[in-house]
Amino acid sequence: xxxxxxxxxxxxxxxxxxxxxxxxxxxxxxxxxxxxxxxxxxxxxxxxxxxxxxxxxxxxxxxxxxxxxxxxxxxxxxxxxxxxxxxxxxxxxxxxxxxxxxxxxxxxxxxxxxxxxxxxxxxxxxxxxxxxxxxxxxxxxxxxxxxxxxxxxxxxxxxxxxxxxxxxxxxxxxxxxxxxxxxxxxxxxxxxxxxxxxxxxxxxxxxxxxxxxxxxxxxxxxxxxxxxxxxxxxxxxxxxxxxxxxxxxxxxxxxxxxxxxxxxxxxxxxxxxxxxxxxxxxxxxxxxxxxxxxxxxxxxxxxxxxxxxxxxxxxxxxxxxxxxxxxxxxxxxxxxxxxxxxxxxxxxxxxxxxxxxxxxxxxxxxxxxxxxxxxxxxxxxxxxxxxxxxxxxxxxxxxxxxxxxxxxxxxxxxxxxxxxxxxxxxxxxxxxxxxxxxxxxxxxxxxxxxxxxxxxxxxxxxxxxxxxxxxxxxxxxxxxxxxx
Amino acid sequence: xxxxxxxxxxxxxxxxxxxxxxxxxxxxxxxxxxxxxxxxxxxxxxxxxxxxxxxxxxxxxxxxxxxxxxxxxxxxxxxxxxxxxxxxxxxxxxxxxxxxxxxxxxxxxxxxxxxxxxxxxxxxxxxxxxxxxxxxxxxxxxxxxxxxxxxxxxxxxxxxxxxxxxxxxxxxxxxxxxxxxxxxxxxxxxxxxxxxxxxxxxxxxxxxxxxxxxxxxxxxxxxxxxxxxxxxxxxxxxxxxxxxxxxxxxxxxxxxxxxxxxxxxxxxxxxxxxxxxxxxxxxxxxxxxxxxxxxxxxxxxxxxxxxxxxxxxxxxxxxxxxxxxxxxxxxxxxxxxxxxxxxxxxxxxxxxxxxxxxxxxxxxxxxxxxxxxxxxxxxxxxxxxxxxxxxxxxxxxxxxxxxxxxxxxxxxxxxxxxxxxxxxxxxxxxxxxxxxxxxxxxxxxxxxxxxxxxxxxxxxxxxxxxxxxxxxxxxxxxxxxxxx
Numbered sequence: 006x007x008x009x010x011x012x013x014x015x016x017x018x019x020x021x022x023x024x025x026x027x028x029x030x031x032x033x034x035x036x037x038x039x040x041x042x043x044x045x046x047x048x049x050x051x052x053x054x055x056x057x058x059x060x061x062x063x064x065x066x067x068x069x070x071x072x073x074x075x076x077x078x079x080x081x082x083x084x085x086x087x088x089x090x091x092x093x094x095x096x097x098x099x100x101x102x103x104x105x106x107x108x109x110x111x112x113x114x115x116x117x118x119x120x121x122x123x124x125x126x127x128x129x130x131x132x133x134x135x136x137x138x139x140x141x142x143x144x145x146x147x148x149x150x151x152x153x154x155x156x157x158x159x160x161x162x163x164x165x166x167x168x169x170x171x172x173x174x175x176x177x178x179x180x181x182x183x184x185x186x187x188x189x190x191x192x193x194x195x196x197x198x199x200x201x202x203x204x205x206x207x208x209x210x211x212x213x214x215x216x217x218x219x220x221x222x223x224x225x226x227x228x229x230x231x232x233x234x235x236x237x238x239x240x241x242x243x244x245x246x247x248x249x250x251x252x253x254x255x256x257x258x259x260x261x262x263x264x265x266x267x268x269x270x271x272x273x274x275x276x277x278x279x280x281x282x283x284x285x286x287x288x289x290x291x292x293x294x295x296x297x298x299x300x301x302x303x304x305x306x307x308x309x310x311x312x313x314x315x316x317x318x319x320x321x322x323x324x325x326x327x328x329x330x331x332x333x334x335x336x337x338x339x340x341x342x343x344x345x346x347x348x349x350x351x352x353x354x355x356x357x358x359x360x361x362x363x364x365x366x367x368x369x370x371x372x373x374x375x376x377x378x379x380x381x382x383x384x385x386x387x388x389x390x391x392x393x394x395x396x397x398x399x400x401x402x403x404x405x406x407x408x409x410x411x412x413x414x415x416x417x418x419x420x421x422x423x424x425x426x427x428x429x430x431x432x433x434x435x436x437x438x439x440x441x442x443x444x445x446x447x448x449x450x451x452x453x454x455x456x457x458x459x460x461x462x463x464x465x466x467x468x469x470x471x472x473x474x475x476x477x478x479x480x481x482x483x484x485x486x487x488x489x
Numbered sequence: 490x491x492x493x494x495x496x497x498x499x500x501x502x503x504x505x506x507x508x509x510x511x512x513x514x515x516x517x518x519x520x521x522x523x524x525x526x527x528x529x530x531x532x533x534x535x536x537x538x539x540x541x542x543x544x545x546x547x548x549x550x551x552x553x554x555x556x557x558x559x560x561x562x563x564x565x566x567x568x569x570x571x572x573x574x575x576x577x578x579x580x581x582x583x584x585x586x587x588x589x590x591x592x593x594x595x596x597x598x599x600x601x602x603x604x605x606x607x608x609x610x611x612x613x614x615x616x617x618x619x620x621x622x623x624x625x626x627x628x629x630x631x632x633x634x635x636x637x638x639x640x641x642x643x644x645x646x647x648x649x650x651x652x653x654x655x656x657x658x659x660x661x662x663x664x665x666x667x668x669x670x671x672x673x674x675x676x677x678x679x680x681x682x683x684x685x686x687x688x689x690x691x692x693x694x695x696x697x698x699x700x701x702x703x704x705x706x707x708x709x710x711x712x713x714x715x716x717x718x719x720x721x722x723x724x725x726x727x728x729x730x731x732x733x734x735x736x737x738x739x740x741x742x743x744x745x746x747x748x749x750x751x752x753x754x755x756x757x758x759x760x761x762x763x764x765x766x767x768x769x770x771x772x773x774x775x776x777x778x779x780x781x782x783x784x785x786x787x788x789x790x791x792x793x794x795x796x797x798x799x800x801x802x803x804x805x806x807x808x809x810x811x812x813x814x815x816x817x818x819x820x821x822x823x824x825x826x827x828x829x830x831x832x833x834x835x836x837x838x839x840x841x842x843x844x845x846x847x848x849x850x851x852x853x854x855x856x857x858x859x860x861x862x863x864x865x866x867x868x869x870x871x872x873x874x875x876x877x878x879x880x881x882x883x884x885x886x887x888x889x890x891x892x893x894x895x896x897x898x899x900x901x902x903x904x905x906x907x908x909x910x911x912x913x914x915x916x917x918x919x920x921x922x923x924x925x926x927x928x929x930x931x932x933x934x935x936x937x938x939x940x941x942x943x944x945x946x947x948x949x950x951x952x953x954x955x956x957x958x959x960x961x962x963x964x965x966x967x968x969x970x971x972x973x
Contacts, residue, residue, distance in 0.1 A: 125640070127640065130639060135635045135637075135638040138638060139631065139637065139638075142630050143630055146623045147623065150619040150623035151614040154817065155614060155814075157816060158601070159597070189673055189838075190840055193839035204689065205688065221833070227688070329638075330637075330638035331640045332844030332845065333843060333844070333845070334843045348593070349709060352593070353676070353706040354673075354676070354677060355674050356818075357818070359843045360816030360818075361816065361846065362843055
């Protein structure tokens with residue numbers, strides 16, 4: 006770590022975060038003695054007062070404790086949290102999805118600014134390039150008062166499609182502008198895909214857990230879903246895909262290989278290739294959700310399923326909602342061989358997308374501001390997730406387990422078996438804390454003691470107390486005391 | 490007519506338009522002598538040179554001719570055009586709608602700036618308040634960089650819903666903000682309504698002719714349609730609605746009582762009331778399209794079907810696309826008793842609408858700019874429609890008939906029986922003229938010799954030559970010479 010690049014006042018913060026991550030990862034276990042201020046100051050080449058500031062903050066957070074005349078120690082109440090190993094019954098039956106009402110209730114928190122932002126998945130406003138984008142939007146509007154007021158083409162603004170196509174080289178998708186369709190967010194891309202591929206009564210294959218809006222869409226379109234387990238550490242297993250598509254008449258698959266919402270799982274590129282080949286051989290179309298693809302914490306962007314597509318059977322859905330501006334509602338669909346039908350569905354749903362927001366995002370991309378922004382965003386998201394895991398480790402009851410994703414912006418928390426996630430959701434909401442209960446991420450009776458937490462916001466005192474309170478509420482239900 | 494309010498250079502234009510309207514209405518018939526320049530100048534209190542300018546323009550357009558030493562006469566080639574009386578077979582069968590491909594081709598002209606704007610229904614850019622709106626958008630963005638980038642609530646921006654509710658008093662709808670849902674244009678409102686009310690295989694009742702995007706949506710949702718004739722002069726006949734809803738199991742009606750696209754028909758308020766009562770008694774929901782409701786040429790705004798709704802069975806769809814900015818894609822849905830289901834469909838289609846455009850339109854409405862703009866727009870649209878009817882009378886082959894709507898912005902043209910509208914559509918497109926062939930406005934084999942022309946643009950020399958060329962193309966097909 007190079008501390009010189011940081012302004013003075015943030016250096017202690019950095020030290021604090023690094024130590025808490027070591028503790029959380031189990032490198033430092035409860036009872037371990039921390040290096041003395043002097044040692045630490047020497048090895049990090051930072052002033053003693055900076056290190057002291059960091060230690061004080063860690064003590065305030067309850068992670069370490071000072072013992073008189075002895076130094077600082079990792080507090081014994083802290084337990085590292087393992088990744089949940091989800092057990093899913095092997096006998097999987099097609100299900101009619103029926104959790105609509107509960108999902109609707111959870112969705113009502115979208116855009117509700119009174120709730121602590123642990124429910125809605127989107128970076129907090131300080132992390133979005135809102136001011137830059139506002140400037141660009143103003144130029145676009147000023148320079149094109151008529152064009153911004155008039156209809157866009159049905160497939161969407163050509164400049165924007167070109168920019169998206171150009172950028173798609175990074176993830177191996179190699180899209181072209183004429184094969185792209187701009188949509189009102191990735192949700193609309195998914196909706197268009199399913200309307201294009203299925204009819205009511207059809208069977209679709211999804212991951213379990215899956216984003217609840219996908220399940221709700223599946224229900225609303227009168228489809229039936231089969232779920233295959235998504236493993237937080239390895240994502241989708243091609244053998245299971247092979248097994249199920251051999252047994253059932255699957256009309257479409259919906260997979261999120263890159264940081265699946267909610268379990269944050271990443272499916273390896275080798276597995277992706279295998280999955281695409283299995284489905285291509287059986288002529289089963291594959292709808293890919295890649296909204297978190299750009300938020301990777303490692304060195305390289307994970308590839309898309311689309312990048313292994315040879316016959317246009319993969320329909321890639323993505324958006325800028327998790328990286329630039331959710332309110333602009335700009336997503337896209339690369340529908341492969343289903344382009345004509347997809348355009349028909351788009352035209353009869355809402356004709357075309359909003360003109361000025363498309364033009365603004367196109368210019369934002371052209372000015373190469375996006376890559377610099379993404380770099381900062383990735384760093385922030387990675388840190389926030391680590392900070393949240395630390396807090397959960399401190400505040401949540403014995404038996405809690407949490408995922409450790411390598412990208413995305415959600416944590417999937419398994420609470421002790423006695424805790425009811427739905428009950429916790431309602432109790433938390435009463436206290437102004439927005440979370441999402443685990444049951445809505447499956448059409449089966451799974452994940453009743455799970456919750457999903459968004460890690461889109463930097464750790465603040467407010468957020469920290471919210472998390473602690475959440476831990477207390479969970480502990481009250483689970484019958485055991487909290488650790489903070 | 491008060492000419493004093495007009496700048497000097499436009500007075501002749503006004504005289505020209507008034508005379509051409511008299512000719513077109515049959516007040517002046519071919520061979521009639523026009524008042525002398527001196528007489529006209531005296532009676533209108535305008536200079537002789539102004540009147541002379543007007544007469545010269547009328548002569549250039551081929552409407553009148555000067556006979557040496559005798560004065561100006563209405564040219565004998567001009568024929569007033571009666572309104573078509575559409576004959577629809579009384580034996581109506583439910584149909585699976587199947588004109589998708591042709592409609593798709595027609596739709597490809599949306600946003601195509603290379604075509605003469607006779608195809609797409611939307612006011613030309615000079616008639617939209619684009620500069621005012623751009624200013625407002627700029628303030629909104631500057632003052633709210635974060636809010637405009639963030640998610641809006643699923644039902645839409647509250648300010649905007651309040652403004653729409655407030656304005657709904659005019660058309661008798663009496664909406665409230667909590668019963669409204671903002672949509673991506675009226676098309677999305679219609680789509681949400683049909684997804685809310687129907688399942689594939691269901692039967693819906695529509696007007697004939699009907700807007701082709703409605704038919705395409707009906708086809709895409711796997712619905713079957715029954716058509717009842719829409720009379721250009723009286724709109725929908727409640728007796729036919731009564732008859733058909735007694736005979737068939739109709740799941741929803743889709744009606745455009747105010748200036749139906751394409752025939753421009755207005756259903757009277759008395760008939761509206763009757764229709765709503767018939768359907769309420771049979772518990773059949775009614776989807777109302779009111780996008781042209783504000784573009785009336787008479788003294789008062791026609792009421793909505795919704796204004797007669799007592800039990801929430803009417804789903805009102807509308808937008809600002811025909812009056813403020815189609816590119817902003819702001820529409821709304823008042824779904825009556827189906828609100829919950831409609832919100833569910835909205836959330837799973839694209840979560841919520843674009844934030845900054847909603848905020849800008851809300852402010853535009855709050856600043857009371859809309860009423861002043863609408864007044865100007867109505868006047869312009871009325872004049873343009875009259876000018877177009879005149880040109881059609883001059884240029885189109887013998888046997889052509891055209892509607893005379895009291896609002897809206899389309900003309901429905903019946904060509905001689907031998908003319909094939911689809912063939913004319915393709916030939917016109919080759920020459921850069923965008924029109925829509927009549928057959929796409931019905932699921933039955935009707936209107937093959939009809940075309941729809943948008944009257945959204947002021948008459949220019951370019952538009953005039955386009956219309957003349959269109960008349961020539963029609964005459965070539967019909968086997969008779971044009972009159973110009």
